[in-house]
Structures are given as structure tokens and as C-alpha cells.
Amino acid sequence: xxxxxxxxxxxxxxxxxxxxIAAAARQAGRNPAGITxxxxxxxxxxxxxxxxxSAGQSTFGENRVQEAEAKFPPLRDAxxxxxxxxxxxxxxxxxxAACRVADVIESLDRPSLADAIARAGDRLGRLPDMLVQVxxxxxxxxxxxxxxxxxxxxxLCRARFGERLRGLMCIPPVEDDPRPHFATLSRMARAxxxxxxxxxxxxxxxxxxAEGATLVRIGTAIFGPRPTSSPAAPD
Ligand SMILES: *Cc1c(COP(=O)(O)O)cnc(C)c1O
Numbered sequence: 001x002x003x004x005x006x007x008x009x010x011x012x013x014x015x016x017x018x019x020x021i022a023a024a025a026r027q028a029g030r031n032p033a034g035i036t037x038x039x040x041x042x043x044x045x046x047x048x049x050x051x052x053x054s055a056g057q058s059t060f061g062e063n064r065v066q067e068a069e070a071k072f073p074p075l076r077d078a079x080x081x082x083x084x085x086x087x088x089x090x091x092x093x094x095x096x097a098a099c100r101v102a103d104v105i106e107s108l109d110r111p112s113l114a115d116a117i118a119r120a121g122d123r124l125g126r127l128p129d130m131l132v133q134v135x136x137x138x139x140x141x142x143x144x145x146x147x148x149x150x151x152x153x154x155x156l157c158r159a160r161f162g163e164r165l166r167g168l169m170c171i172p173p174v175e176d177d178p179r180p181h182f183a184t185l186s187r188m189a190r191a192x193x194x195x196x197x198x199x200x201x202x203x204x205x206x207x208x209x210a211e212g213a214t215l216v217r218i219g220t221a222i223f224g225p226r227p228t229s230s231p232a233a234p235d
Contacts, residue, residue: 011055013222024209038085040219043226046071053079061217063088065098087217089143096120099128106131106169106198109145114157127164131198132157136181137173154192167196178204182211
């Protein structure tokens with residue numbers, strides 16, 4: 001597919017997603033401007049990201065630090081307004097690289113990672129914005145701080161990172177109704193006075209917006225199905 005074809009196709013999907021976000025916001029009595037779309041580009045090639053950038057999208061999400069490092073620094077040179085969120089689990093030994101490449105780390109989920117990010121901040125002279133990921137579904141294989149430990153961990157991160165701690169993120173279990181998970185996260189953010197709530201993906205972002213999401217992380221509805229390996233050649 002040629003670059004203009006790719007830009008037209010992905011630009012059309014992006015616009016459709018934006019309209020659905022605006023409609024869901026109005027339905028919930030909210031201002032659409034209070035909801036930021038994070039376009040999740042994991043496994044998609046830099047050409048696809050460039051097409052979506054050309055269509056006016058500036059905030060992207062990647063779940064692997066290494067893939068983000070390979071794709072994003074060259075794009076930033078051409079699009080200085082680009083903002084990148086790391087949305088996948090971060091290994092402690094990747095914390096410095098994550099802080100270098102990302103504007104926001106959405107997956108802060110344990111004290112050892114908070115320590116590593118603090119050390120990275122000392123080295124770089126700046127910290128990214130951060131969200132605490134909460135494992136609202138208590139899934140053993142999933143990243144995220146356990147519900148029972150979340151309040152104490154959030155307080156610890158608040159004390160340590162101050163305003164750089166912006167809010168909370170969750171990924172409900174695929175087999176569950178997501179709505180109660182979104183409601184739980186929303187209550188928790190309110191209780192801690194945190195402004196940012198990252199919840200909602202291609203299949204459930206309207207429900208997340210109804211429960212107060214301020215960031216929605218959407219991949220498939222914009223980029224189409226993910227190639228099975230990363231990063232793939234453009235089609
Ligand atoms: C891949 C991913 C998404 C996007 O999922 P889609 O269903 O493709 O919209 C959102 N959040 C996280 C953490 C992801 O890893």
C-alpha cells in the first residue's frame with residue numbers, strides 16, 4: 001500500500017474513533033476535550049505511526065520499551081509534539097530506557113520499579129508522568145498492583161513523585177464485564193485526588209468514558225488487526 005493510501009485509510013479510522021469518543025462523552029454529559037486518545041501502535045511499523053501522525057494524532061502508546069526505542073526517536077524529530085506512553089509492564093532493568101523514551105509510564109506497579117524510576121530520574125534530571133496500574137481483576141499473570149495493596153502503593157508513589165504521579169490505569173480481565181472494574185478504578189482515583197484515569201480499549205472505551213476515563217488506549221480500531229510479530233513490514 002502506498003503512503004497516501006495508508007494515510008487515507010488510517011486517517012478515516014482515526015476520525016471514526018474520535019467521533020465515537022465524542023458521542024460517548026456527550027452521552028455521559030462530559031466534555032469530549034477532557035478525553036485524550038492514546039493510539040496504541042504496538043507491532044505496527046513506523047510507516048503506520050507516521051500516517052496517523054499526519055492525520056493529526058499526537059499521542060501514542062507502546063507496550064514494549066525496546067520497540068518504542070526503535071520506532072519513536074526518529075518520528076519525534078519530524079513531529080516535535082509527539083507524546084509517547086509506555087503502557088506495558090516495565091522490567092526494572094528497562095526503567096532508565098523507559099524514562100528516556102516515554103513522556104508517560106502508565107504501568108508503574110511495584111516498589112522495585114518505583115525505585116528504578118527514581119534512580120533514572122536522578123540520572124536524567126527529569127521524571128516522566130506516571131500512572132499506577134491496578135490489577136482490578138486480581139489476575140496472577142497480569143501486571144498491576146494488587147487491589148489490597150493499591151492504596152498504600154499509591155500513597156508511597158505520591159510521596160515520592162509528587163505531581164508526576166498523575167493517576168491510575170487498569171486492564172479488566174477479557175472475560176469480565178469491564179464496567180465494575182472501571183468504576184472501582186474511578187473511585188480509587190477520586191479517593192486519592194488523582195486527575196487521570198486510563199481505561200478503555202477498542203472493545204470497551206465507551207463504557208470506560210461513561211465511568212470517567214480521561215485517557216483511552218485504542219489500537220485495533222485505528223490500526224486494524226496487529227501483525228503477529230513486531231515491527232512488521234507495511235502492507
Ligand atoms: C494493546 C493494548 C491496548 C489496545 O488494545 P486494542 O484492543 O487493540 O484497542 C490498550 N492497552 C494496553 C495496555 C495494551 O497492551
